[in-house]
Amino acid sequence: MSPTILTIYAMICPVVVAVVLFVLVRAFLGEWQKARAEGRTII
C-alpha cells in the first residue's frame, strides 16, 4: 500500500476528532449561555 494512502489513514482520524470536538464545544457553549440567561445550572 502506498505511503500516501497510509499517511492519510494515519492523519484522517485526528481531523475528524477535531471536527467532533468543535461541534461539542459549540453546542456546550450554546447550552451554557441559555442556562445562564434562564438563571439555572446547565445540568
Next chain:
Amino acid sequence: MQLNSLGTPLILSLMLFFFGGTFLLSLTIGRKRENADNYMTAGNQVGFGISAASMTATWIWAASLYASATSGYTYGISGPIHYGLWGALMILFIYPFGRRIRSLAPEAHTLAEILHARHGRSSQLILAGSNVLGSLLSLTSNFIAGGALIAMLSPLSFSAGILMIATGVLLYTLWSGVRASILTDFIQVCAMLGAVVIIVPAVFFAAGGPEIFVSGAVNLTASQQDFFSSEAFFNQGAPYIAAVLAYAIGNQTIAQRLFAVREDKIKQTFVTATIGYGATVIGVGVMGVLALYLGIDPANGDTNNLIPQLASIYLGPVLLCVFFVMIIGSLASTADSDLAAMSSIVMTDIYGRNIAGEGDADPRKMLLIGRMTMIVASGAALFFASAQFNILELLVLVGAIWGALVFPVIASFYWSRVSNRAFTVSVLAALAAFFPVRFGWIALEGGVAVVTDILGVIGVGVIAGLMIFGFLGARAGIIGGVVVAAAVAPFAVGFLHLYPVLTASLLAYAVSMILCVALSFANDHHFDFDAIGRKTGSFDKVAS
C-alpha cells in the same frame, strides 16, 4: 531508545490540576439538598452538547485506547478499524432500542428497574447483578491503567497511583452523582479529543512521518499489510462485534446517559458519540500500527505499554503532559460513570424497588445509600487493583453474561408474550452453553463441533437480525437474520469452531434466542406495555 519521564512534582501537579479542576466544576452544580432522582438521571433534560460529550467519554476508556493500539500492533493496518469501527457502530445500533426504552419508561433510573416492571424480581436482579459486577471490574481496570501509567512515567509507585486516581474520581462524583459525572465528562472529553488531535500527528512526524511506511514495511507480514485481513476480522473484529453489542445493551453507564438526555436529542447524541468514539479510538490505535512499522518491542512484553512507550520516546515534556491528561481523562470519565451506575442500581434496584417496596422509598436514605455505594465500590476496586487480578478475563465473562441477555432484554421491550420464565430460563441456559466452550471444558470436535457451528451460525443471524430490526422493524429483522445466517452457513459450518472465543459468544446469542422465542410462543398471556411507565419513575415525587 531514550524514555522521557515526568518527575514526581510534575505528576502531582497534573493530578491536582486535573482532579482539582473537575472537583471545582462539580461544585458549580452542587446543591445543599440533592434530589435522589436527579442524582441518578440528571432530570432527564440534559442538552445535546453535554450528553454527546458524556456518551463519547464514557464509551472511551483507557483500556479501549490501549486495546486498539494492541490490535494495530498485532493485526497491522486493519487492526484499529476492527477495534474502533465496530465499537463505534454499536453505539449507533443501540440508538433505536434506546428510543424505545425511553418511550416505555420516560422516568426510569436503570434498565433493571424496567425489567422489574416488565417481568419481576429474578430478571431485574440478573441484569442488576451483572451491571454491578461489570462496573466494578471496569472501575478496577481503570484504576489499574492509571496506576500503571503513573508508575511508568514517574518514580511514584503503582499503589500510590491507584490511590490518587480513586480519591480524585470519588471526590467529584460523590456529592452530585450522575450530574457531576456527566458535566465533568465534557471537560474530560475535551482533554481527550484535544490530545488526540495533537499527539497522534506529533508522534507520527517525530517518528519519521510517511517515511516510516517505506522503511518499516519489512516488519509487517502480508496479512498485517492488508486492509481486508481475514485474520484480523476473525480474531478481533467478529468476536468484538458480538461482545460490544452486548456491552452496549447491558451496560448501565450507557443506559444512564440514555435516561439523562432530552428525548428529542437522543439521535443527535448517539450519532455524534459514534463518530467521536470511532475517530478517537482508531486514531490512537494507529499508534500501535506505527509501533509495528517502527519495530518497537512492547516493554516487558506487554502490549498495553505500547502507547505510553511511544509517547515517552517521541514526545517532549509538554506533550507528554498532554498525553498524561488524555489517559487520565479517559479513565476518570469511565470510572465516574461506573460509580454513578453502581450507586443508581443499588439505590433503585436493591433499595428502592425491593427493600423499601412500592411507594415507600425514602429519597434521603436513597442518597445516603448511593454515596455509601460509591465509597464501598471504590474501596473494593482498590483492593482488586492491588491484588492485580486478570481484570480483562473477568470483563470477558461479564460480556458473556450480557451476550446471553441481549435478545431476551430487547424482545422484552417489544414482544408482549415474553414472560419472566422465558427471560430467566433462556439467559441461564445461554450461560450454561457459553462457559464450557469459552473455557475449553469440552473439545470442539466431531459432532459437538457441528452442533456448535450450526448454533454459531444462528448466533450470527441473531446479531444481524437485531441490528436490522432496530432500524427497520420485526419483519425486516427476521428476514435479514435468516438471510445472513443462510449466507454465512456454507463458510461457517466446519470452520467456526476453530475460533472458540467467537463460537462461545455466538452460542450465547443463539441459545438465548431459541429458548426465549420457544417459551414465549408457549405463553398465551400478553403484557400491557403501558404498565412499565406506571411502575417506574420518580422516587422524589412519591415521597413529597
